[in-house]
Amino acid sequence: MSDLNKIALKILESGKGILAADESTGTMTKRLESVKIDSTSDNRIKFRETLFSSNGMKECIGGVILYDETIRQKSSDGKEIPKLLSELGSMPGIKVDTGAKEMANSSSEKITEGLDGLRERLKEYFNLGAKFTKWRGVYNISKDHPSKLSIHSNAHALARYAALVQECNMVPIVEPELLMDGNHSAEDCFKKTSEVIKKCFDELILHKVDLTGIILKPNMILAGSESSEQISNEETAKLTIKCLKESVPSDVPGIAFLSGGQTEIQATENLNLINKFNETNFIMSYSYGRALQQSALKHWAKDISDIAGTQKVFDHRAKMCTLAAQGKWSKELENV
Numbered sequence: 598m599s600d601l602n603k604i605a606l607k608i609l610e611s612g613k614g615i616l617a618a619d620e621s622t623g624t625m626t627k628r629l630e631s632v633k634i635d636s637t638s639d640n641r642i643k644f645r646e647t648l649f650s651s652n653g654m655k656e657c658i659g660g661v662i663l664y665d666e667t668i669r670q671k672s673s674d675g676k677e678i679p680k681l682l683s684e685l686g687s688m689p690g691i692k693v694d695t696g697a698k699e700m701a702n703s704s705s706e707k708i709t710e711g712l713d714g715l716r717e718r719l720k721e722y723f724n725l726g727a728k729f730t731k732w733r734g735v736y737n738i739s740k741d742h743p744s745k746l747s748i749h750s751n752a753h754a755l756a757r758y759a760a761l762v763q764e765c766n767m768v769p770i771v772e773p774e775l776l777m778d779g780n781h782s783a784e785d786c787f788k789k790t791s792e793v794i795k796k797c798f799d800e801l802i803l804h805k806v807d808l809t810g811i812i813l814k815p816n817m818i819l820a821g822s823e824s825s826e827q828i829s830n831e832e833t834a835k836l837t838i839k840c841l842k843e844s845v846p847s848d849v850p851g852i853a854f855l856s857g858g859q860t861e862i863q864a865t866e867n868l869n870l871i872n873k874f875n876e877t878n879f880i881m882s883y884s885y886g887r888a889l890q891q892s893a894l895k896h897w898a899k900d901i902s903d904i905a906g907t908q909k910v911f912d913h914r915a916k917m918c919t920l921a922a923q924g925k926w927s928k929e930l931e932n933v
C-alpha cells in the first residue's frame with residue numbers, strides 16, 4: 598500500500614468525510630453577508646475555528662479543505678490551524694486552484710486556472726502541514742454544454758494538477774463538478790457526467806497519476822434545479838452508482854461527493870441510499886461545503902459568541918452525514 602493510498606483511506610475511514618471549508622474570500626463573503634455578518638478576516642476564522650474545534654470534527658471529519666487565507670491563520674489560543682486539525686485527528690487539506698475563469702473561444706464556459714507556479718506553491722503548502730489538496734473543474738449542462746473543448750481542457754488541467762500534487766507527496770482530490778443549474782434531465786446529467794469523468798481518467802492515466810492515491814469528488818446524478826422532471830432519491834442513488842461503476846477505474850480508493858446546492862437533508866438522504874445500494878468497492882463518502890455548514894452558519898450568525906450552540910448544530914449534521922456514509926441514516930435520527 599503506498600503512502601498516498603494510506604492517506605486517502607485514512608481520510609475516509611469508518612464513514613468519516615471531508616469538510617469543504619475552502620470558500621474563497623468572494624464566496625465566503627456571500628455566505629456571511631447572506632446571514633448579515635461582515636466578512637472580515639477575523640469573522641471568517643471565528644466561524645471556521647468554531648467548526649474546527651467541535652466534537653463533530655473529531656468524530657466524523659477525516660479531512661478539512663482549507664483556503665489559502667485559513668491555512669496561514671491561528672486559532673484564538675494561538676495554534677496554527679493545520680496543527681489544530683491534526684491534533685483532533687483530521688487531516689489538513691488545501692484548495693490549490695486559483696478559480697474558474699471564462700474560457701477563450703467558449704465564453705459561456707469556464708476553465709480552472711492555477712497551474713503556473715503550482716509546484717512551488719505545493720511545496721509551501723506541504724511545509725505548512727497539508728496532506729491533501731483540491732482542484733475543481735466546473736461544467737454547465739445544456740444542449741451544447743459541456744463542449745468537447747471544456748471537457749478536454751479541464752480534464753487536462755486536473756491531470757497536470759494531480760501529477761504535481763503526488764510528486765509533492767500529497768493526495769489530490771479531483772473534482773469535476775457538473776452544476777445543477779438549468780432545466781436538463783437526469784438522463785442528460787448521467788450522460789454528461791459519465792463523459793466528463795471518463796475523460797478525466799483518460800488524462801489522469803496519460804499523466805501517470807497513481808489512481809490508488811487520489812480521491813474523486815463528483816456530483817450526484819440529479820435533474821437540473823429548474824427541470825420539471827425531478828427524479829426520486831432512489832433513482833439518484835442508482836444512477837449515481839451506475840455512472841461511477843462505468844466511469845471510474847477500480848483502483849480509485851474513495852469517492853467523496855460534493856453537495857452542489859442540495860439541501861442538507863437531501864444530500865444526506867442521497868448519500869445514505871448510495872451506500873445502501875453500493876455494489877462497488879469504492880468508499881462512498883462526502884466532501885460537503887454547504888450541506889455541512891448551512892445550519893451551523895445560520896445559528897452562529899444569531900449570536901457569534903454561542904460557540905457551544907453552533908458546535909451542537911454542526912456536530913449533528915456531521916454525525917448524520919457520517920451515518921449516511923455507512924448507509925445507517927434514517928429520517929427519524931434527524932429529530933433525536
Ligand code: 5MM
Pocket residue numbers: 617618619620621622623624625662696733774855856857858884885886887888
Ligand atoms: C466550499 O466551496 C468550494 C468553492 O469555493 P469557491 O467557489 O469560492 O472557490 C467548492 O469547491 C466546494 O468545495 C465544492 O463545490 C463542494 O461544495 P458544496 O457546497 O457543493 O458541497
